[in-house]
Amino acid sequence: MGKYLDIKILNNGPGFLPEDINKVFDKFYKSKDKRLESTEGLGLGLFISRKYAEAMGGKIEILNLNNMAGYRLKIPVEKSNISKPSVKLYSASGFFSDIN
Numbered sequence: 001m002g003k004y005l006d007i008k009i010l011n012n013g014p015g016f017l018p019e020d021i022n023k024v025f026d027k028f029y030k031s032k033d034k035r036l037e038s039t040e041g042l043g044l045g046l047f048i049s050r051k052y053a054e055a056m057g058g059k060i061e062i063l064n065l066n067n068m069a070g071y072r073l074k075i076p077v078e079k080s081n082i083s084k085p086s087v088k089l090y091s092a093s094g095f096f097s098d099i100n
Helices: 045-056
Strands: 003-011 057-067 068-077
Touching: 003 057, 045 057, 045 068
Parallel strands: none
Antiparallel strands: 003 068, 057 068
């Protein structure tokens, strides 16, 4: 098994509702949770975060721990044998294909 960078981001706000856990990474999803002060935004931040994590071979998931809630980002890391850096370009086409 390889090495991973494991980042957990937690706060003491309300946890995620069970019905939201499998939806929060969907494009344009906004929770209907009445405990939240605001649901402003387009619902794209977590969708894009998931796409970036997957593009790096990792994953992002919801955490509900006691009185804490947040996210866990886990991406593989490995030492590079490349003597000079290379740049890889990724296309964002298809991310926003349903926006006119």
